[in-house]
Amino acid sequence: MNADIVICADHDQAVRAAAEEMVLGARDAVARDGSASIALSGGATPRAFHRLLGQSPFAVEMPWEQIHLFWVDERLVSYDHPDSNFGAARRDFIDALHRRPAGIHPIPVGGKPPEMAQRYEQALRRHFRSPGAPAPTFDLVFLGLGTDGHTASLLPGSAALKEPQRWAVAVKGGQPDLWRVSMTAILLNRARRIVVLATGAAKADIVQRVLVGPFSPGLPVQAVKLETGRTLWLLDRASASNLPPTPPAAESGRSGS
Ligand code: 6PG
Numbered sequence: 001m002n003a004d005i006v007i008c009a010d011h012d013q014a015v016r017a018a019a020e021e022m023v024l025g026a027r028d029a030v031a032r033d034g035s036a037s038i039a040l041s042g043g044a045t046p047r048a049f050h051r052l053l054g055q056s057p058f059a060v061e062m063p064w065e066q067i068h069l070f071w072v073d074e075r076l077v078s079y080d081h082p083d084s085n086f087g088a089a090r091r092d093f094i095d096a097l098h099r100r101p102a103g104i105h106p107i108p109v110g111g112k113p114p115e116m117a118q119r120y121e122q123a124l125r126r127h128f129r130s131p132g133a134p135a136p137t138f139d140l141v142f143l144g145l146g147t148d149g150h151t152a153s154l155l156p157g158s159a160a161l162k163e164p165q166r167w168a169v170a171v172k173g174g175q176p177d178l179w180r181v182s183m184t185a186i187l188l189n190r191a192r193r194i195v196v197l198a199t200g201a202a203k204a205d206i207v208q209r210v211l212v213g214p215f216s217p218g219l220p221v222q223a224v225k226l227e228t229g230r231t232l233w234l235l236d237r238a239s240a241s242n243l244p245p246t247p248p249a250a251e252s253g254r255s256g257s
Contacts, residue, residue, distance in 0.1 A: 003231045005211065007240040011199040014236045015049040018197050019058045021232065022049075022140065025193055029139035030066045035102060037127065039070040039141045039183065041152065042085025045197055046144060047092055054093030064099040068127065072143060073153040073182040074107035075174075076116060083176055084109070103127075113170030113179040120181055121168040138191040145198040147206050149219030150174070153182035160184055161223050185223040194224065194231040201238040208242035 008014040022038065029036035040046065052058050071085050079087040086106035094104065105123060108116045128137050143151045153171045154160055160169045160182060167187040171180045188194065198207055210221055211233065224231070235243075 002226060002229075003211075003233055005233045005235065005240075005243075007243075008199075008234065008236050010236050010238075011045075011048065014197060014199045014234050015046070015052060017234050018046070018049040018142065018195060019052040021195050021234075022053065022142075023058060023061045025140040026063055026067055027061075029192075030063045033139075035066045035068060036063070036139045037068045037070065037137065039072045039138050039191075040085075040089060041072045041142050041144045041197075042074070042088060043144045043146075045199055046142060047088065049142075049197065050089055050092035052093075054096035059093070059097060064097055064101045067101040068103035068105060069094075069101050070105045070124070070127075070138070071107050072141060072188070073180055074109060075176065076109050076113055076179040076181065078109060079106065083178065107168075107181045113172070113181065117166070117168045117170040117181045121166060124167050124183075124187070137187065139193065141188055141191040141194045143188070143194060143196045143221075143224065145196055145203060145206060145210070145221055146174075147202055149206055149210065149216075149221050151196070151221040151224060152188065153180040154185065154220040154223065156218060156220055158220070161218075161220055185220075185225075188224050189227050191226060192229050194226060194229075195234060196221070196231060197234045198239050199234075199236040201241065203235075203239040204242045207233075207235060207239050212243060 008017055026036040074085050075083045077083050108119045148156050155173050158171055160171050163184045166184055168181055168183055171182050
C-alpha cells in the first residue's frame with residue numbers, strides 16, 4: 001500500500017502531528033506554487049486538531065493569506081447547526097485567526113442536495129481552473145475513518161463510490177442520518193497528499209481491516225488511492241492496538257512503514 005503509518009502515543013499527540021503536517025504541507029505548497037489548497041473533514045476526531053490551528057504556534061506558522069480551505073464533506077444543515085462541519089471549524093479555529101485565509105470555501109447548504117453538490121463541484125472546478133484539471137488538485141486532504149470503513153461521506157454501498165466523473169455528490173445517511181454533500185474518490189485521489197487521522201480504541205478493528213486485513217471488498221476508505229503521492233495514516237496506540245508490532249522507531253515518530 002502506498003501509505004506511511006505513524007503511531008502516536010495518544011490522541012493529543014496524533015492531533016499535534018496532524019497540525020504539524022498541515023503547516024509543513026502548506027509551506028511546501030506555498031513555496032512551490034504561491035498558494036495551498038487544503039480540504040478538511042468533519043466528525044469528532046479532528047476537533048482538537050482544528051482547535052490547535054487557531055492557537056500558537058500553529059496559527060502563527062501557517063501561511064494563512066495563501067491558504068484556500070475546503071471541506072471534504074458537509075451535512076446539509078445550516079452552518080450554525082451543531083452538526084455542521086464548516087460551523088464546527090469556524091468555532092474551532094477560523095474565527096480565532098488574526099490573518100484571513102485567501103479563500104474559505106464551505107459546501108453550500110441552503111438548497112436541494114443535488115443542486116448543492118453541483119454548485120460545490122462548479123466552485124471546485126473554477127478554483128482548479130479547468131473542467132478537466134490534471135492531478136494533483138489539493139495539496140493536502142485530511143480524512144477521517146468511520147467504524148464501518150466510511151470516509152468523507154462515502155458510505156458503504158453508496159452509489160457515490162462508483163462515481164466515474166463527478167467531483168461532488170449528494171448522499172443520504174451516516175451518523176447523524178442526514179443529507180450530505182461529499183467529494184468523490186476520483187477527486188480525493190487527485191490530491192498530492194492525504195492524511196487519515198484515526199484515533200481511539202473504537203477504530204482499532206477497522207484500522208486493522210483496512211491496513212492489514214482480512215480485507216473486505218467495498219470498504220469506502222479503500223477507494224481512496226492517490227494517483228501519485230502517499231497517504232499518511234496518523235494513529236494512536238489505541239486505534240493501532242490490533243496492528244502487528246511495529247519497530248520502536250515507527251512509534252510516535254515520523255518514520256513510515
Ligand atoms: C463527517 C466526516 C466523516 C468522519 C468519520 C469519522 O462529516 O461525518 O467527514 O467521514 O471523518 O465519520 O468521524 P469521527 O471522527 O466522529 O469518528
